[in-house]
Amino acid sequence: MSNDRMSPFLTKGRSILLAYDQGLEHGPSKDFDDRNVDPQFVMDLAVGGHFNGVILQKGIAERFYNGEVPLIVKVNGKSSLPTGEPISRQVCSVEHAVSLGARGVGYTIYLGSSFEHEMLAEFGRIQEEAHRSGVAAIAWIYPRGSSVQNDTSREIVSYAARVGLELGADAIKIKYTGDQMSFSWAVKAASGVRTFMSGGPKAASDEAFLSQVEGAIAAGATGLAVGRNVWQHKQPLLITEKLREIIFEAPKTFAASMAAPS
Ligand code: FBP
Numbered sequence: 535m536s537n538d539r540m541s542p543f544l545t546k547g548r549s550i551l552l553a554y555d556q557g558l559e560h561g562p563s564k565d566f567d568d569r570n571v572d573p574q575f576v577m578d579l580a581v582g583g584h585f586n587g588v589i590l591q592k593g594i595a596e597r598f599y600n601g602e603v604p605l606i607v608k609v610n611g612k613s614s615l616p617t618g619e620p621i622s623r624q625v626c627s628v629e630h631a632v633s634l635g636a637r638g639v640g641y642t643i644y645l646g647s648s649f650e651h652e653m654l655a656e657f658g659r660i661q662e663e664a665h666r667s668g669v670a671a672i673a674w675i676y677p678r679g680s681s682v683q684n685d686t687s688r689e690i691v692s693y694a695a696r697v698g699l700e701l702g703a704d705a706i707k708i709k710y711t712g713d714q715m716s717f718s719w720a721v722k723a724a725s726g727v728r729t730f731m732s733g734g735p736k737a738a739s740d741e742a743f744l745s746q747v748e749g750a751i752a753a754g755a756t757g758l759a760v761g762r763n764v765w766q767h768k769q770p771l772l773i774t775e776k777l778r779e780i781i782f783e784a785p786k787t788f789a790a791s792m793a794a795p796s
Contacts, residue, residue, distance in 0.1 A: 606672060643675050706727055
């Protein structure tokens, strides 16, 4: 694809991104230990693990980003403290993200929240600003709120993927549905929008996590945007190497084209 705004984040059409915005999203005590609470530790992992990109909130980017790995700045965010329907509002302008060196901006939409209209409208403006600045607009699309019963069902994840396409995202980050065939329907619903599997909480075993990533890649995903399953791992570079093998060495698949609705 020519003029692909995601090209800074791709190796032969595939990608592994390192996410480190959980300090805002979850608070330090939930996810961090003495080692990974230090942003420098994660920046070193991004470089040492040859990640295609690192995802940061602006405050961490301002203090720690050194230009060695392509940058995605999350331009909205929320803490885990409020109860009720989720809403995440813009906290960084596209202009500022670009001034920090970002080649992409990230924005979370809680699809199904009673505040979804605010996030849809805000992402709509941000996508246009990002494209005017020549950077990618990447949508985290997480169905969430009292109207969402099961946030990883085939129907809801493919709906999230389709929303990304219709809003003009250059890439989407969605949750894994649990199996290759159902995820391939989400990839197909995205119709060419680069689709990233979201890592999620640290899996019970390496095997469990690796098999999810295998399923997503076999389903036609571009790659993985992962945080906790790497920087909470005892040997983060070892698990990264295993992830890289799956993402970059798996053959191209046509599974997505086979996944018609049942
Ligand atoms: P993980 O791989 O750690 O799940 O990171 C992916 C991510 O989307 C982060 O960018 C974000 O901080 C976090 O998950 C949000 O998690 P939650 O599902 O709790 O909203």
